[in-house]
Amino acid sequence: MSNEQQVNHGDHDSESEIQPSYYASRAKAIEALLVQKGVMTTNEINSEVNAMDSKSPADGAKIVALAWLDDSFKTKLLANASEALEEIGYKLPDETPYLKVVENSEDIHHVVVCTLCSCYPRMLLGRPPDWYKSLAYRSRVVVSPREVMEEFGLRLSDDIEVRVLDSTADLRYMVIPRRPLGTDGFDQESLAALVTRDSMIGVSDPLSAHF
């Protein structure tokens, strides 16, 4: 560990950066050398950046919307997500960790965390949000999930069972939230527009049909 420049970020949960940090300069030097030595090319790095940039919660939202519309797809998705996704043309990369999709209902509410770090279904939702990686979320949601969800504006009635799912490097979770009322007759696109990233993590509900 280098101690040459320990930047004190004050709020340790904040991922925000004010100035090019020691690590930013360090990373730049490492990149220049890896390219110079032919370990990798700038193109390879760029295309990886673009590949991750192109993934967003919109992918997960389309899948949730389809699950709301098509019961047999939903059943398959809950049983074996990667097979169900492949059938609709979503080929997950070979090195993708096991993906488990769970469904919220009127009796059970799931919320996802990675207490050890930041494991997240990047293949369907893109990069995880800052708060998901924060020490506060990781420590608190497993002991006080209702309190944490309230901070996100979600108040669950006491008779709903809350299940907190702790992701790992080998197992990622995505939540199918409850379909909003008043959406009968909505097509996949209009439903997907209601599905937020946070609702697929489980910390909030989808948008309401009337906004």
Added chain:
Amino acid sequence: MRGVHDRGGLPDDTPINREEHELMDWERRVDAMHAVLGSKGLRSTDQMRRVIESIPKDEYEQMTYYERWAFALETLVTENELLSTAEIDKKMAELMSE
């Protein structure tokens, strides 16, 4: 003993900071370099975890997420002898004087 990374249930009354920052270029590129090394069999998630999870507690808690990733990147490429620390020091000095 509980590892520094093992946060579940630790006493913490900090409200969740829901503010999100747009990733900076270097953060995206660190993320990408890990992925490219992985695709070439030069780095695994388990190796990266081992490095990040052995960061001393005070530093772990002060570093931002991608600082930990950058630290892991450097540790793994030097352990694999793809690069040396001296080379990285020299290149960094060069880049900073530009």
